[in-house]
Amino acid sequence: MNFSDNSRKYHLPVSELIDRITILEIKLVLDPENAKDYLGELDLIKADVKTELDLRVVTLNVKMIQTLISLGQMNLHIWYIKDKMKLQIDDPAAYAENMKLAHQLNGLRNQLKNSLLNMGMEVNASRVRSNTEMDGLEIDLGI
Numbered sequence: 001m002n003f004s005d006n007s008r009k010y011h012l013p014v015s016e017l018i019d020r021i022t023i024l025e026i027k028l029v030l031d032p033e034n035a036k037d038y039l040g041e042l043d044l045i046k047a048d049v050k051t052e053l054d055l056r057v058v059t060l061n062v063k064m065i066q067t068l069i070s071l072g073q074m075n076l077h078i079w080y081i082k083d084k085m086k087l088q089i090d091d092p093a094a095y096a097e098n099m100k101l102a103h104q105l106n107g108l109r110n111q112l113k114n115s116l117l118n119m120g121m122e123v124n125a126s127r128v129r130s131n132t133e134m135d136g137l138e139i140d141l142g143i
Helices: 014-030 032-054 062-086 092-121
Strands: none
Touching (some): 014 032
8 A cells, every 4th residue: 555654553545534534523423421432543644644644735625515515415325315324124124225225325425535536535545435326316516
């Protein structure tokens, strides 16, 4: 693995770290009892992201902002769908429908992470996510 800085705690692509930040932000709101743990992990991840972004020129633009917001929204939607699925164990049809939707949204989520990679947040093209299928879900975020 080639990483720009061996002092990093998490050796993941920046897009994955940003994805993790959005998930931790959701957990801070929905599980405040464990906020201390989430805040500690957030600090470590943010330090890694800063280290990587300091090593390359990344210009913040409207497309990047929209992608970051959309990534957080996809994670929140997937979170809520999975919560619904926990209540649908006795309803296989509803469970399967929500499982499909979660899979479709995860494909879109991976497209968003790939978009961040293509915006200069990662120098290693092998980091591109391949599971980007949305299986018939028609969403155009205009990104």
